[in-house]
Ligand SMILES: [Zn+2]
C-alpha cells in the first residue's frame with residue numbers, strides 16, 4: 001500500500017480533506033463539511049436576528065424623550081433648573097432674614113418717634129418744626145420699609161457662567177461602513 005500524503009480534514013484531523021471552504025479556507029472531509037455548513041447556518045440566524053431588531057428600530061418613529069440624546073437634554077435641563085431653584089431658595093431665605101433685621105431696626109426707630117409724638121401731643125408741646133421733623137422721619141422709615149437699604153441684589157459677573165450652555169452640532173461623516181452591493 002502506498003501512502004499518498006493527503007491533506008487532512010482540519011476539523012476531525014482523521015479523514016482526508018476533500019472540500020475547501022472559500023470563507024475560512026479550511027479543508028473538510030465530507031461529513032465535517034456538512035457540520036461546518038450547519039454551523040454557518042446557525043450564525044446566519046444570528047445575523048437575521050440582529051437584522052430584524054434593527055429593522056424594527058428603524059421603522060419606529062422618533063418620539064420625544066425616547067432617544068438617549070433627548071434624555072441627555074432633559075437631564076441638562078433638570079440639573080440647570082435644580083441649580084436655579086436652589087439658588088433662588090437660598091437668596092429668598094437671605095432676603096427674608098435681612099428684611100426681618102431691617103424691620104427690627106425700623107421698629108426701634110419708630111418706637112422712638114412714636115414716643116416723642118405722643119409726649120408732644122399729651123403735653124401740648126410742639127410746633128411746626130416738630131411736626132415737620134416727625135413727618136420727615138416717618139416718611140424716611142416708610143421709604144426704608146418699602147426699599148430697604150441694608151441689601152441689594154446684584155449679578156455675580158466675576159465668576160464663570162454657572163449654568164453651562166449646551167448646543168447640538170451636526171457631524172458630517174460616512175454614517176456606516178456599509179458597502180453598497182459589492183457582489
Ligand atoms: Zn473531518
Ligand SMILES: [Zn+2]
Nearest residue numbers: 021023024025
Ligand atoms: Zn468555512
